[in-house]
Amino acid sequence: MNRLIPFILITILFTSVSSLKSQGDFSPILKFKKTGDNECRMRIIPKDYFESKAIGLSGIKIEITPFATDGKVLNNVNKRTLALDTFTRSEWKSFKMTPQLAAVAQQLFAKPKLYGASTAEQLTNAKKVQENTYLTYFMATAFSWDAAEKARTGVTLELSDDTAYVIKASLLHSSPYVENDTNFVSATYISENLNTERPFIDAEGREKAVRLYWPKDKDLIAYHIQESDLNGENLKFITNKPYVNATVDSVSNDIYYDIPVEKNYVVKRYRIAGFDVFGDSTIYSDWINSYGRDRTPPQRIQEVETSSRGEYQVTLKWTNPLDGDRDRIDILYGSSENKPTEKLATLNANENTWTHTSASNIKNNYYWVVAIDTAGNTEIPFSRKVITFDSVAPAPPKIIRAEIDTSGLIEILWNKSNIEDIRGYKIGMSSSPNEVPINLTNEPQVDTSYLEKIPLRAVKGTYYYFVRSQDLKGNIGDYSEPLKITLPDKIPPAFPMITAIQPTNQGNLQISLNLPKDEDATSMRYKRITDQRDTSDWIMLALQSQIMDSTVSHKHRYSYIIQTIDDAGNHSISQVTASKKPFPKIINISKAKIQLNRIKETADGSIYNINWNGLPANTEKIRLFKKEGDSPYYEIGKFAPSLKQIKTKALMNYTVHRWAIRIVDAEGNNSNLLESDILYVKPLK
Helix, strand or coil, rough: CCCCCCEEEEEEEEEECCCCCEEECHHHHEEEEEEEECCEEEEEEEECHHHHHHHHHHCEEEEEECCCCCCCCHHHHHHHEEEECCCEEEHHHCCCCHHHHHHHHHHCCCCCCCCCCCHHHHHCCCCCCHHHHHHHHHHHHHHHHCCHCEEEEEEEECCCCCEEEEEEEEEEECCCCCCCCCCCCEEEEEEEEEEEECCCCCEEEEEEEEEEEECCCHHHHHEEEEEEEECCCCECCCCCCCECEEECCCCCCCCEEECCCCCCCEEEEEEEEECCCCCCCCCCCCCCCEEEEECCCCCCCCCEEEEECCCCCCEEEECCCCCCCCCEEEEEEEECCCCCEEEEEEECCCCCCEEEECCCCCCEEEEEEEECCCCCCCCCCCCCEECCCCCCCCCCEEEEEEECCCEHHHHECCCCCCCEEEEEEEEEECCCCCCCCEECCCCCCCCEEEEEEECCCCCCEEEEEEEEEECCCCCCCCCCCEEEECCCCCCCCCCCCCEEEEEECCCCEEEEEEEECCCCEEEEEEEEEEEEEEEECCCCECCCCCEECCCCCCCCCEEECCCCCCCCEEEEECCEEECECCCCHHHHHHHHEEEEEEEEEEEEEEEEEEEECCCCCCCEEEEEEEECCCCCEEEEEEEECCCCEEEEEEECCCCEEEEEEEEEEEECCECEHHHECEEEECCCC
16 A cells, blocks of 8 residues: 655756747756656656747657767667657647656646646646646647657657666657757666655535645645545545645745535545646555534624622523524623623523622623533633622631640631622630620731730640631621640649658658649658668659668668649649658568588588579678577578688587578668578488
């Protein structure tokens, strides 16, 4: 399908010319087309009426001169002259022609219209055609070389592809129209092929028409246009004869052709093929879909009545035109009669009334009622002016955010009112959402934010803020929904009352308190002062009326700093206890163990191996006791915890005895008495 027609590239060389005998020089254009190996076809295109006349009356003489690659003329044996007789329009009908050539000829002889180009321009550029007379001589002379019954060698030129040729065309006989003997036109034949590209087509829908566009091509003189349904059926030629009256767009330099359609918006397919001066056709372009469009605007709506209903309301009434293709109605709006600035509504095509509920009461209101058809065509009608009045209070704004920082600075933000005549805003405050707010601003403020500084060390709790709008007419709206703000608590709780500090028998100090009745006091803390020195960090406790401090020693005197703390972390002022010295503590060593083993007997006494386990880590001294039988304990001495052996006086065999210890810790506290198991003295083996 994408076959491209090859062409031979030529370079036109015009020889010097002598003075004219009559109307002009003989200088037609020579066109070549390769048809096979070492073979081409040639055609002559006259540039104007006089040249066509001269060719038709005189005939053509062709001289072919071969050149070597070094530019030297080769043997003149190959140089030849071809005589072409004159062929007139009456002889045209006897030619044996291809269907493509017949179609081209039929169009060319149909007296196409003159489009204003000069004779020389239209005939030199073979895509445009002048009068029927020019076409007769031009085409008859050109196509006469294709007439098989004339048996002229001018039909085909046998030229080798590896040789260059200069081809000269001149008049066979003298002519009264142009120079015939001394003047000629020449061209250099080059074997390189050029291709005519497959046409590219574009389309645009117009009012009951489709306009086709395609690029101008120097090698094509006529075009065929085809149309079919989308499914490929009903294929037909739009142009019964090839289209040669090519209309060229002055801006894009594209060729266009308008195809009338009976009904808009019916999609069809279109494609084109081009014809060159030899009558050969290009491959058809790709199909393109298009359809005619409705470009006619609907009838303008004229009878529009307006009335102001007050309170920002305007009512419009109108009579609809009788257009059958009216699709909808748009209501346009502006603040001046120059042009609308926004669309307020889109209505059904048959509606004839509409009310604007938010008209301006400080500007002029202009309205346009516009009909739009099914194709989107519209025509802006005349405007209608309406003035409204205002007695409606503005709606409350919506509070969007509120913040309070640690210094007590409150910031409230709200949405700007969409009412055009807004004057400002007023802010109110209450301690309950149901209370009537207290006005915080005497005059309405323009800004949409409010700042207030709260003395946090004097007040606390929850407050509610409200905002309302006021317009230029003095109408004041309702308060907005309340915004709840809880103030940061900077007020400290009451301090605890210290009632007593008392040593206990266990060696601790007990502090008794009367707690404050503040609802937000939730915990407490204290510091231990030892011998009038601050010796501890704050010790946190749950809120309680009694503190028992067991981390004390009877060697020191203690007092305490005590505070309560509320939910916000505020602490009370300090209460300081009196100074007290605790009693010594009784150390419980009931879980410790004593083990004694007699390991040796000497003349002086017995030697025991001693082990004690489970003694407190801060044991400083061990007091060792012993008894025999029912006699009481007597103290043997005080020893370090590292003691492992002890020597006592010798006991008689079969004597019962028991050992015991008390420990003394680093604070000087004594433990209870810890006894060992009962020992029975037996003779050592």
